[in-house]
Amino acid sequence: MNAPALKHLRTAIHRFLKLDDAEWDMLVPYTEERQLAKHELFAVEGKAAHEVGFMLEGNMRHYYTRDGEEKTTYFYFEGHFVSSYISCLTGKPSELTIEALTDCTLLVFKYKDLQKLYDLSHKWERFGRVLAEYLAIGLEERMVGLLMLSPEERYLQLLDSNKQKIIERIPQHYVSSYLGITPVSLSRIRARLLKK
Template sequence: MKEFIEYILQFGDLNQQQLDLISQKATELNLPKDEYFSEAGKIAQQVGFILDGIVRICYYNNKGEDITTYFIDENNLVVDFESFENDIPSNAYVQAAIDCKLLVFSKKDWRELLDTIIPWEAIAHKISTKKMKQKVDRRSRLVSEDATTRYLNFLEIYPNVVNRVPLSYVASYLGVTQSSLSRIRKNIR
């Protein structure tokens, strides 16, 4: 819980009573590798904070191939905000890339925190704005670069991910085949 408290306090001030209420609402969840935190076609029902592990955001294209669009590692929130906030079905899967341990807030508890703690909405908004900007920045860098440059940028953006998740997920994120990724990695060394 300490990590989560430190994380949210970067975005605003809360008193001890507010922090205690937040702590009471959180539950721990162990999410085994390959399990889904939320699924496409369903409405996101929870907000998570990753204590240990990495999740990936992915979807299936019209050929049935899964495409990784984003990774989220420790000390970050994980939620499909659009689905969660607007009660609409998600268009992506949030899947444990490795075994994960999360703090989880149900939609009911999250909304209760929004209604009870005045600064909570501003904090949540700052977090989602920062994450959205990061997501756009990370993806836009991949569009116009060659595969080797994309891989080098991936290493810079996600330094704690590459040696912990299956290379198929990294290849999917980069838009290359696994054999191409192996060649790129071999040529860099």
């Protein structure tokens, strides 16, 4: 077992709620470290997803496909959970694909093992609740941004976030589709902002 990796995960979980050692130990045997090479996939559209990952290193994106075009709607960074979570929850085929943008290191566990913990432990069930609540809060913020801000404002907001350095290293056409605009449009917005 990779102790620093597990410690990293435990710290991340503790941002949601504190687990005592016994509770934490329930998860450990189910975790497995995994490497993904750049461009490898963690979830594939059309296939039901069964796993949840925790990002130790690297970053990933997820995208939907429409009319043959990929629409990137989310990025994952170090310290985040990564999963086609809705597919895990519903058991239906994933509507999205998750791709490694760089070489990545993950801790992976199966969703059904997490469900076992939900069954066995009220505390883990609570973790599941708080995780879903956290997810919902993030999605709500994102949605409000899409409804209330212009593409330019959304881009500035993204740069303001603490992920600016990483964003700058992500291919721009992925960022543009995250913002809901075309790559050409983002390029123009950037040119406009430079002049100011």
